[in-house]
Amino acid sequence: MSVFLQQLINGLSIGSIYALMAVGYSLVYSILNFSNFAHGGVIMLGAYFGLYALNLLSLPFMGALVVAAFAAGLVAVGLEKIAYSPLRKRNAPSLYFIISAMGASIFLENFVVATIGPTFKTYPEIFSTTPITFGAISVSRIDILMFVIAAISLAILVFIIEKTKVGLAIRACSYSARGSNLMGVNVNRIIFVIFLLGGMLAGVAGMLFGMKYTVYPQIGVITNKSFIAAVFGGLGSLPGAVVGSILLGLIETISAGYIASQYRDLIAFSLLIIVLVVKPSGLMGKITEDKA
Amino acid sequence: MKKKLTFLLAIIMIFSLAFTGCSGSGGDSGGGNGGDSGGDSGDTVKIGWIGSLTGDQAPWGKCESQTVEMLIEQTNANGGVLGGRMLELVKYDTKNDPNEAVNAVKRLVSQDKVCAILGPNASAQALAITNVLNSAHVSDIATVATNPKITVNDKGEVNPYNFRVCFTDPYQGAVAGGYAADVLKYKKAAILYDVASDYSQGFMQYFIETFEAKGGTIVAQEAFKAGDTDFRPQLTKIKEADPEVILMPYYYKEVALSANQARELGITATLMGGDGWPSDNLFEMAGKAIEGSYVVNHFDYNDPDVIPLTEMYIEKYGTTPEINCYMVHDAYGVLLAAIEKAGSADSQAITDALTQVEYKGVTGTITLGEDTHDPVGKEAAIQQIQFNTEKGEYEYVFMQKYGTQE
Numbered sequence: 001m002s003v004f005l006q007q008l009i010n011g012l013s014i015g016s017i018y019a020l021m022a023v024g025y026s027l028v029y030s031i032l033n034f035s036n037f038a039h040g041g042v043i044m045l046g047a048y049f050g051l052y053a054l055n056l057l058s059l060p061f062m063g064a065l066v067v068a069a070f071a072a073g074l075v076a077v078g079l080e081k082i083a084y085s086p087l088r089k090r091n092a093p094s095l096y097f098i099i100s101a102m103g104a105s106i107f108l109e110n111f112v113v114a115t116i117g118p119t120f121k122t123y124p125e126i127f128s129t130t131p132i133t134f135g136a137i138s139v140s141r142i143d144i145l146m147f148v149i150a151a152i153s154l155a156i157l158v159f160i161i162e163k164t165k166v167g168l169a170i171r172a173c174s175y176s177a178r179g180s181n182l183m184g185v186n187v188n189r190i191i192f193v194i195f196l197l198g199g200m201l202a203g204v205a206g207m208l209f210g211m212k213y214t215v216y217p218q219i220g221v222i223t224n225k226s227f228i229a230a231v232f233g234g235l236g237s238l239p240g241a242v243v244g245s246i247l248l249g250l251i252e253t254i255s256a257g258y259i260a261s262q263y264r265d266l267i268a269f270s271l272l273i274i275v276l277v278v279k280p281s282g283l284m285g286k287i288t289e290d291k292a
Numbered sequence: 293m294k295k296k297l298t299f300l301l302a303i304i305m306i307f308s309l310a311f312t313g314c315s316g317s318g319g320d321s322g323g324g325n326g327g328d329s330g331g332d333s334g335d336t337v338k339i340g341w342i343g344s345l346t347g348d349q350a351p352w353g354k355c356e357s358q359t360v361e362m363l364i365e366q367t368n369a370n371g372g373v374l375g376g377r378m379l380e381l382v383k384y385d386t387k388n389d390p391n392e393a394v395n396a397v398k399r400l401v402s403q404d405k406v407c408a409i410l411g412p413n414a415s416a417q418a419l420a421i422t423n424v425l426n427s428a429h430v431s432d433i434a435t436v437a438t439n440p441k442i443t444v445n446d447k448g449e450v451n452p453y454n455f456r457v458c459f460t461d462p463y464q465g466a467v468a469g470g471y472a473a474d475v476l477k478y479k480k481a482a483i484l485y486d487v488a489s490d491y492s493q494g495f496m497q498y499f500i501e502t503f504e505a506k507g508g509t510i511v512a513q514e515a516f517k518a519g520d521t522d523f524r525p526q527l528t529k530i531k532e533a534d535p536e537v538i539l540m541p542y543y544y545k546e547v548a549l550s551a552n553q554a555r556e557l558g559i560t561a562t563l564m565g566g567d568g569w570p571s572d573n574l575f576e577m578a579g580k581a582i583e584g585s586y587v588v589n590h591f592d593y594n595d596p597d598v599i600p601l602t603e604m605y606i607e608k609y610g611t612t613p614e615i616n617c618y619m620v621h622d623a624y625g626v627l628l629a630a631i632e633k634a635g636s637a638d639s640q641a642i643t644d645a646l647t648q649v650e651y652k653g654v655t656g657t658i659t660l661g662e663d664t665h666d667p668v669g670k671e672a673a674i675q676q677i678q679f680n681t682e683k684g685e686y687e688y689v690f691m692q693k694y695g696t697q698e
Contacts, residue, residue, distance in 0.1 A: 003532050006557070010524040120545055122577050129580075131556050140556045213521040213549055214577060221519060256525035262487050262515040264525075 002136040007257040008250070013143040015249025017212075020150045020205035021226035022233070022241040023157065024198040030174040030236040031194050032088075034097040035227065038079055040220025041108030042199050046072035046206025047215045048112065051121055061126050065149075069203040076199025077192060079104055088191075105220055112217040121215040146208045153204050154242065157197065161238070166193055174236070232272050234285025243283060248272070336380040337373055337637040339364070339627070340406035342396045342421075343413045345385040352413050356435060356616040357383050360410060362608055363624050373631050386412055390420035397421045401428035407637040408433070408630075410623050413616055415439035418454065425453035431643040433457060433627060435619040436590075440494075443665035455646055455665045457623045457658055459672065461491050464566040464588045465498030465541065467672045470696035471586065472537050472564060473506035475674075482512040482535035482561070484526055484550060486542045489518060495541035495566055502696060511535050516546070523550040524557060531559050543568040548577035555581045562586065575677075575686040583686065585677045591618050591655045592673035592690040598654050622653030626660065656693055671695035 021043060028036040050068035053059045059067060083100045127145065131138035161167040172180040173190050181187045209219065226245060233244020248268065255267040276282065341360050344353035364379045372378045382404045384396035393412055400406045401424065409425075409432040412418055418437040422445075425432050434442060434456040443454050459467075472478045481503055486492035500510055512533035514526035527550065530538060538554065538561050540547050547569055554563070563585040570589065574582070591598060601621055605613040627642070629649040634641035647662045656671035671693035678689045 003528060006528050007525060010522075010528060013524075014522050120548075120573050120577060122573075129552070129556065131558070133558065136558075138556065138558050209521075214545065216545070218519075222521060253525040256514075257529050260515075261526045261529070264515075265517065 003257075006137050007253050009137065009139055009143075010257075011250035011253035012246065013146070013249070014253060015246035016147050016150045017205070017209060018226040018229045018245035018249055019242045020146075020153065020201060020208070021223050022230035022245045023154065023238055024201045024205070025223075025227050025230045026233075026236055026238055026241040027157075027194055027198045027201075029230075030238075031170065031177065031191065032084070032094075032097065034094040035101070035235070036198070037098065037101040037227075038083065038104035038108065039076075039198065039202055039227075040223035041105040042072050042076050042079070042202040043206040043209065043223055044112065044217060044219040045075055045108060046203035047210030047219055048116065048121075048206075049203060050207030050210060051123060051215055054124060054126070065204060065207055068207040069200040072203025072206065073196045073199035076195045076202065080191065080195040109217050109220060116217070118217055121210075123211045123215070126211070142208075142212050146212065149204065149208060153201060154238075157201070158238070160197070166190070170194065228269070228272060232275060232282055234282030237282070237284045240282055240284030247283075336378045337631065338380045338382055338404055338406040340397075340400035340404065340409040341381060341383040341411050342386050342393055342400070342409060342417070343383075343411040344388040345383075347388040349388040349414060352436075352614050352616045353385075353388075353411075355614040356411060356413055356620045358609055359605065359613065359617040359620050360624060362605065363621060367628065373628060374635070374637065377637070382406055386417055388414065388417070390416050393417035393421050394424055397424045397428075397430075397432070401425075401430045406430065407639045408627055408642050410620060410627065411435060412437070415442060418442045418456075422451050422454055426451070428639075429453065429643070430639040431455060431646060433623040433646075435616055435623050450663055450665055453643060455626075455660055457626060457653070457655070457660075457667055458590060458619055459670050460666055461566075462494030462498045463666075463670075464672065465495035465500075465539075466502045466696050467588045467674075467694055468495075468539060468541075468564050468566065468586075469499040469502030469508075470506065471588070471674055471694050472539075473503050473508045474696075475692075475694065476537065476562070476586075478536040478562075479508050480511045480533075480535045481508055481537045481539060482514070482530045482533055483510060483539045483541075484514050484516065484523065484530065485539075486518050486546065487515040489542065491568065492541045496539065499539055499541070516550075518542075518546070520546070521549055522553070524553050527554050527557050527559060530554075531557055535561050537562045537564055540565045541568070544571040544574045544577070547582070548574060551578045551581040551585075564588075570688070579679075579686045582677050583679055586691070587675045587677065587688065589673045589675055589688075590615060592675055592688070594690040595654075595673055595693065597693075601654050618655050622651065622655050622658055625653050626651045626658055656695060669695045 024039045025036060046068050049071040050064050053064035053067040083104045084097055087096050087100060127141045131140045161170055169180065169185045169190050172185060173187060177187050229245040229248040230241045232248060234240030251268045251271055252264055256264040259267060341357055343356050344350055345357065360381060364381050368378050382400060384399060386393040386396055397409065400409055408430060413436050415437040418434040419442055421432060431453045436458050437456055438458055438461050440460045443456055444450050472481060483496050485496045512530045512535060514529055516523055516526060540550060540563055547565060551563055563582060566588045567590060569587050598618060601618060602613060605617055626649065629651045630642050630645040631637060633645040633649050647660050650657065650659045658667045658670055661668040674691040674694050675688040676691050677686055680687050
């Protein structure tokens with residue numbers, strides 16, 4: 001029983017990392033209807049921003065987190081201006097956006113390899129690495145912290161979207177950008193806000209990921225799984241992204257722990273394919289066509 | 293236009309002449325048994341060396357060639373080989389390019405008529421020269437080329453003229469398994485391995501065979517895929533199986549992450565690994581978690597057998613030698629023993645003698661197996677990671693040399 005509980009905690013912890021990353025994908029998808037593959041690159045930069053804020057600026061943890069969030073937010077906005085905005089002005093099909101996003105992602109990875117170098121970096125030990133134990137179960141402090149920060153960040157995001165005027169505009173745009181534009185919503189400004197919010201979440205996710213594991217230029221690859229989790233939960237739906245991520249974390253852990261670790265990805269992704277075949281819009285998705 | 297064509301034709305003719313000339317003389321010395329050929333032609337005995345003297349592999353190649361020069365000087369000062377014949381070194385730069393390596397070997401066997409070749413210091417080059425060696429009947433002893441296919445080809449046949457003095461990657465698994473069972477007296481082992489890596493799988497397979505043959509049991513065997521960052525589901529399962537030792541046969545990034553997470557989950561078992569571990573980052577990433585772990589390595593600077601050679605090299609060249617210095621020293625030692633055993637500098641006789649001699653080198657006792665051409669049961673250096681309180685940092689501490697026949 002204690003092993004099962006431990007595995008459950010492992011799964012939740014892995015799932016909450018996926019969730020923080022997946023929400024960024026869903027946010028952009030809900031407005032622009034394309035998968036922003038450069039999100040992984042922004043997460044990776046967030047991890048480096050946090051590291052340098054701690055080491056070079058000697059900021060306390062919360063200060064570094066804020067710096068990482070804003071710096072990553074600005075990068076995301078900049079990417080939008082350079083890589084997507086020109087395409088949007090020409091009404092390019094979503095495929096072009098995806099290609100542009102992939103290009104941006106490869107660029108960011110190689111940029112870091114060329115400037116900072118390909119070696120692994122580690123965060124200084126901010127929180128004690130001795131875990132908190134309940135009987136035979138142990139939970140690391142960073143996991144608890146991650147869970148709390150992920151929950152707070154998502155709560156702030158939900159508040160912005162559900163309770164503020166900007167949020168109303170975002171929701172309106174996600175139903176119909178053209179219609180909202182006709183009603184006097186400045187769609188360009190909404191897109192700016194979306195990328196800023198998505199980028200800030202990426203910064204937070206990157207820094208937490210870097211603290212828990214390590215920092216290296218290929219972190220972005222990990223986000224492939226959170227993208228899949230977002231599709232599984234229903235692209236474009238924020239609760240869907242969270243639920244999909246937590247479920248993916250749990251399925252992975254349970255199949256590695258109780259069936260066979262060699263077949264972990266095989267089992268987890270077979271399940272996902274089955275879910276998508278039965279319900280193509282994902283668990284909580286709203287759009288069924290053009291899922292690219 | 294016509295002029296150009298003539299010029300081109302002339303070039304082609306020169307090239308084809310050079311080429312046929314080359315292969316012709318290559319076949320000549322390939323006679324092997326034809327008395328004079330194959331290196332046994334003069335008063336001096338010629339030995340070839342190939343390796344990278346330029347390019348990004350140059351630091352290792354340079355160290356290797358300097359060591360050979362130093363050793364040959366020493367041998368000649370002590371009266372040479374075969375009752376007074378002097379040794380002569382012919383060395384060529386391969387520029388870390390397999391094609392250059394092939395050309396260098398062609399020159400060595402046809403023009404210079406060397407009796408045997410030492411080097412190169414990379415697997416790709418050692419693989420490329422096999423055909424030339426076979427047609428010339430001249431042997432090559434590779435130094436740090438660990439790819440299993442260099443000595444035994446895809447069909448499982450041994451390459452007749454390729455030898456090496458370093459052990460292959462999977463053999464480290466046998467050493468780790470034997471050391472865990474024999475010396476550390478462990479009975480229960482768990483393995484975490486990279487399902488997508490040949491290195492990891494071969495290492496694991498040899499570990500299991502040896503550990504079980506010595507009476508141990510494998511209580512858990514869990515997989516991950518390179519690029520994963522979270523190993524807690526697998527480690528939780530391993531923890532439940534309660535092993536005394538966990539084998540981690542993969543590279544330092546995953547080692548650091550999985551070791552940290554194992555300690556986080558409260559696993560106290562000893563950790564073991566191979567030559568994928570050592571790296572500048574490992575201690576920074578996971579010092580505390582891997583303290584007390586054992587690492588199987590090719591050699592150790594603090595091994596008492598190794599120190600005299602280090603001192604000799606530093607005295608002559610003023611810098612600390614690389615691993616190549618020690619490996620080529622042993623390759624050279626095996627070759628000299630084979631020349632004396634053969635009683636002549638005939639390349640075929642030396643080839644036959646290579647598997648007949650036993651040489652106690654600085655990296656271990658070397659006997660080249662007849663059906664593998666790899667060192668049989670060669671010792672590896674076992675190191676333990678310890679915290680040095682004086683220096684305030686982690687370091688590899690030499691435990692002993694250990695080899696296994698299984």
